[in-house]
Amino acid sequence: MFVVLLTYTAPLDAVDRHVPAHRQFLERQYAAGVFLLSGRKEPRDGGVILATAASRAQLDAVLAQDPFMLHGIADYQVLEFHPTMGAPAVNGWLEG
Known part of the structure; x- marks a missing residue:
């Protein structure tokens, strides 16, 4: 599983x-099962995406x-982690 932190590099x-094209991109990734959650950071200087991808290369x-990446609007930091505990609603996301 991955946490993607976006930081805006443009005003x-x-x-x-x-934003409209970015949201369409997000919707496609939700439909493909790659993204689980997303939203903007507070203060509004970027966003966060929780993703499940087969590999870092796929992500x-x-x-x-x-x-946002195509137009140089944001920088991306990708953190990989292996969830082992969670609330009952997300237990299907847990790894061994």
């Missing part, structure tokens, strides 16, 4: 111009399609 007016390929 918010530039970010806002690309990197997916993120390369994000309009």
Whole structure:
């Protein structure tokens, strides 16, 4: 599982111009089962995505399609972790 931290590298007016395309990208990844949760950070200087991908390489390929990345709107930090405990609602995401 992965946590993706986005940090905006452009002013918010530039970010806002690309939000509709970014949301369409997110919707495609939810439909494909790659993304589990996403949302903006507070203060609004970026966002967070919780992803489940087969590999870091697969996730990197997916993120390369994000309009924010394509237009240089955000930097991405990817943290991989292996969940071993969780609330009952997310137990299906746990690894051994």
